[in-house]
Amino acid sequence: MRRKQKNIIVVTLAVLIAVLFLLPLVWMVFTSFKTLSESMSSSAILPNVWTLQNYIDIFSPTSDAPILLWVFNTAVITIIGTVLVVAIDILAAYSLARLQVPGKKIIIGTIIIALTVPGIVTLFPAFYMFKSFNLLDTFIPLVLPYTASTMGVFLIYNFLISFPKDLEEAAYLDGASQMQILRHVIFPAIKPVAVTLGVITFMGIYNDYLWPSLVINSNEMKTMTLGIATLIQGSNFVNPAGMMAATVVATIPAIVVFLVANKYFVKSVTNSGIK
Template structure:
């Protein structure tokens, strides 16, 4: 009787997850097939999931005929910004977390508590002062306007610090006995053990930077220097009656994050446990 109940619960769970997967996949599949339809077919063929004729004209028009919509340039701008931002985040966050977790200095706990308290404020309240700072530095219409702000994300520092707190401090003491300094301990002892959580931070930082829309829409007004997300908004303005082109542009925009997660999902799932990698 118990086995039947367990089996039926597993079947119901499987059916529920399958239903959720189908609901999630249908809009994506619809976008993919729509991007391969001609504009005439979309307007005249009625509701039809698969195209009558598969065409590549939407992609060729966006990627090669891009005098007014430089999609390739937007893509490369986003790639440069996201990769640079992610590397800077990893450097700043790992060093900050090491300071709060391993070093002893006056006011450390008070400073960390104040840092955590800033998470209570919505990020939108920082837009005007942050823009003023960016303008003073002369970073408007510059990739630095997206690379530098947010490098010291409070949540990322908290996440890495919590992970680092689980690393036994006996490792540090053994390294000090061998004559290692604090920076050597960080590079040779702590950093190799932080790979799982740093991969999570890298994934979140890259996807957050790549998908950011509000901030780049504020700091960029030069079309050639825009990342791809606000560029898609311009596509919507230029091609209001051409949803096939919009779908093609949106699919090009999601390629990097999809590929990144595809290859990093193993590490992402493993790192859900903050103690992963330090057991034993």
């Protein structure tokens, strides 16, 4: 009986906290369906009058916010960036963990040092490099710099060195080529870590704000995340209704990926923690 009472208290507390966590998101969704004037004066969560006008406005071709273009840009750079990072990191981690790479110790040591150096140190020089090569305002700086991240190589490398080599050795003795071993033995084994890395990378690129804000100027080249910042700092979205409609469009893909990949996201946190 006492156990049951305790359960009720804990569940009640958990529900109250859940309401606090969900309230900003719920408010965001409902505010996007309010009229402009109501959104400014409203002290209720639900709209009095429901309207789709905010969505019609932001998707109209005359809008300040070319949202469809931003969604398209974001899709291009997150997909290409994630595939590139995962592919490059798997190859490098496999090579470092299993093959005889010259200078292996130096490479791994450098990777660990790079992990501890705060990102701010390379941020502005990297911007200046792209500026010097006239590559600002293109997809190139929005995609390629993420491939320098050492986190993924380190993650997969750590997984592989604690993973038994027996299968690979058997495949090697049977005359399998390096590529065949990678495809049929290594890849199935590291799939969970690779997906985890994919999810972290996707979220990282999708949600990045500071770096895109340095290398992108024109409205047409912006990502969704950068676009929202532009709307906040601009002068045409001075009401919560329009702003929240744009924010809903920006957050839905991230939340959907998060919920679908929840299992891997949870794992990614476990992997980032010290064991």
